[in-house]
Amino acid sequence: MMISADNITCSYPGLGRNVVSGMSFAIDKGEFVALIGPNGAGKTTVFRVLGGYVKPSLGTVRIKDRSILEMSRGQRAGILAVVPQNVFTPLPYSVRQIVEMGRVSRLSRFIAPSKRDIKVISEAMAMMDVENYSETPFSNLSGGEKQRVMLAMALAQEPEILLLDEPTAHLDIGHSSRLMKILGELNRKGNLAIILISHDINIAAKYSSRMILMKSGRIIRDGNIKEVMDSRLIESAYDCKVSILEDGHDARFIVPL
Amino acid sequence: MKATLNINTVLLICASIALLPFVFGTCLCFGTVFISPLDYLRDNHGLGVIIDLRSQRLLAGFIVGGSLAVSGAAYQAVLRNPLAEPFILGISGGAGLGAAISIAFGFTALGYLFLPFFSFLSALLVLSLVLVMARGAGSEYANNIMLSGVVAGTLCSSVLMFIISVLDNHKLNSVTWWMLGNLEQGNSALLHAAGIAAVAGTVILFHYGREINALTLGDEMAFYLGVNSRTLLLAVLGIASLLTAAAVSISGIIGFVGLVIPHILRRLFGADHRRLFPLSFLYGGMFLMVCDTFAKTVLSPREIPVGVITSLVGGPFFIWLLNRKSARLGSGGDS
Numbered sequence: 001m002m003i004s005a006d007n008i009t010c011s012y013p014g015l016g017r018n019v020v021s022g023m024s025f026a027i028d029k030g031e032f033v034a035l036i037g038p039n040g041a042g043k044t045t046v047f048r049v050l051g052g053y054v055k056p057s058l059g060t061v062r063i064k065d066r067s068i069l070e071m072s073r074g075q076r077a078g079i080l081a082v083v084p085q086n087v088f089t090p091l092p093y094s095v096r097q098i099v100e101m102g103r104v105s106r107l108s109r110f111i112a113p114s115k116r117d118i119k120v121i122s123e124a125m126a127m128m129d130v131e132n133y134s135e136t137p138f139s140n141l142s143g144g145e146k147q148r149v150m151l152a153m154a155l156a157q158e159p160e161i162l163l164l165d166e167p168t169a170h171l172d173i174g175h176s177s178r179l180m181k182i183l184g185e186l187n188r189k190g191n192l193a194i195i196l197i198s199h200d201i202n203i204a205a206k207y208s209s210r211m212i213l214m215k216s217g218r219i220i221r222d223g224n225i226k227e228v229m230d231s232r233l234i235e236s237a238y239d240c241k242v243s244i245l246e247d248g249h250d251a252r253f254i255v256p257l
Numbered sequence: 258m259k260a261t262l263n264i265n266t267v268l269l270i271c272a273s274i275a276l277l278p279f280v281f282g283t284c285l286c287f288g289t290v291f292i293s294p295l296d297y298l299r300d301n302h303g304l305g306v307i308i309d310l311r312s313q314r315l316l317a318g319f320i321v322g323g324s325l326a327v328s329g330a331a332y333q334a335v336l337r338n339p340l341a342e343p344f345i346l347g348i349s350g351g352a353g354l355g356a357a358i359s360i361a362f363g364f365t366a367l368g369y370l371f372l373p374f375f376s377f378l379s380a381l382l383v384l385s386l387v388l389v390m391a392r393g394a395g396s397e398y399a400n401n402i403m404l405s406g407v408v409a410g411t412l413c414s415s416v417l418m419f420i421i422s423v424l425d426n427h428k429l430n431s432v433t434w435w436m437l438g439n440l441e442q443g444n445s446a447l448l449h450a451a452g453i454a455a456v457a458g459t460v461i462l463f464h465y466g467r468e469i470n471a472l473t474l475g476d477e478m479a480f481y482l483g484v485n486s487r488t489l490l491l492a493v494l495g496i497a498s499l500l501t502a503a504a505v506s507i508s509g510i511i512g513f514v515g516l517v518i519p520h521i522l523r524r525l526f527g528a529d530h531r532r533l534f535p536l537s538f539l540y541g542g543m544f545l546m547v548c549d550t551f552a553k554t555v556l557s558p559r560e561i562p563v564g565v566i567t568s569l570v571g572g573p574f575f576i577w578l579l580n581r582k583s584a585r586l587g588s589g590g591d592s
Contacts (some may be wrong), residue, residue: 105483
């Protein structure tokens with residue numbers, strides 16, 4: 001078991017209701033899971049709890065069978081990488097400097113990065129195809145390039161689990177499908193467990209092997225693509241009439257009516 | 258396109274340290290009278306006293322300028338705002354109020370250490386109030402801190418205005434002169450204490466430079482990278498504020514050094530805080546030494562407050578910076 005949530009319940013102060021209530025699931029090594037659901041379903045909060053940033057009021061998160069609260073910051077960051085939405089810095093860092101930040105928990109405060117650190121950073125940039133921008137200011141990049149740099153930063157952590165909040169938001173179909181293909185490759189070759197949040201159900205269905213559909217802080221279906229891509233289920237979750245198209249090769253697509 | 262010059266950090270810092278004696282020596286020559294370096298070397302006119310006075314004042318300039326630049330760089334990073342400066346958390350308001358109170362009630366007559374001590378204490382008092390006011394803001398913490406700082410600063414300055422309005426002329430003069438900023442400062446023990454604090458603060462901030470880099474990505478992202486982001490934020494704010502309060506208690510309020518120097522250095526040498534903090538200390542210090550030398554000599558024998566010089570240089574730069582920013586936003590589209 002890579003990461004598991006056991007009955008996590010979570011609220012924000014002054015809100016008066018639970019954003020996440022009693023969710024349980026477990027993700028295995030090498031899985032590629034899409035967390036989907038309508039706006040306000042609590043997906044981002046689930047990520048914050050999984051990442052340890054928000055403490056659940058009830059329940060526990062375990063990473064490799066250890067409670068996340070018992071792990072040191074460095075241990076956690078060495079296994080679990082999270083890329084939230086809309087990360088930016090106001091200062092003019094170069095792309096390489098941003099990717100190097102992925103190793104902050106592994107670098108000594110007293111000495112320069114080792115040869116191995118530099119190698120990992122370069123490899124992460126090569127994998128995300130951003131090594132040509134290495135000395136460019138991060139703020140000069142386009143949305144798709146920035147997203148790839150954030151992923152390179154996460155890979156520089158050498159994680160075993162990757163949580164991505166809407167990695168394809170603001171990306172056109174070309175950029176988003178290329179990004180998803182890279183993620184698919186990392187998942188298969190690197191044996192990296194990936195959980196991503198997506199509003200694009202079709203892209204999520206095409207690249208992931210398992211989907212978790214949630215609404216109002218609860219899981220309403222957790223299963224393979226066929227089980228979740230069900231028109232009645234999607235209609236009730238998103239409150240919108242849809243139809244399901246099949247392409248004859250096991251792929252399913254949702255079209256709103 | 259290259260972001261910045263790619264120079265070895267250690268070399269860069271060593272070269273900057275090597276520049277220091279040169280700037281110091283040049284500034285030492287200027288004053289009400291020009292003394293050439295040759296005269297210093299011969300020392301046949303009993304110049305020892307002048308050298309002592311001038312070098313003490315230059316040292317004050319170096320410590321104050323360095324402290325302000327380092328704390329400006331730190332505030333800009335952790336508050337994630339390029340327009341942040343050392344006085345943004347209401348420290349100038351607090352220190353100004355403390356100084357005005359000690360002048361108004363005649364504490365300054367009790368001993369020359371009362372004024373710096375009072376301004377230092379009240380700056381720290383205002384800072385603690387700001388941090389308490391901003392508490393419990395969740396992910397908006399950095400923004401809330403700045404808002405509270407602005408509010409606290411405004412409150413202090415209105416009380417300050419009230420005090421000024423009821424002061425007699427002589428005291429009014431002292432308060433105004435203090436607020437304009439002045440490096441003529443007689444107490445070397447105070448200066449040494451501030452100098453040690455400035456060096457220690459810079460070293461600590463440098464030590465946490467990589468974490469501070471990550472913190473500029475925001476509290477949440479830094480947490481996921483393994484940084485203890487909340488504690489680091491408070492620690493950096495605390496160190497930067499101590500340095501500012503110490504600087505203010507020595508020299509009064511000297512504007513723009515803390516805003517301008519970090520921006521210029523980032524443009525030249527990049528945003529990595531492992532080099533930015535030491536460089537800010539060195540160049541902030543040298544900048545203020547040079548500005549103060551101008552302040553002494555331009556209208557000699559009359560002396561201009563050094564804050565006027567730094568603002569005259571810093572003001573136009575600030576406007577240029579703002580315009581650059583809006584021009585980029587106007588043409589940037591979705592970048």
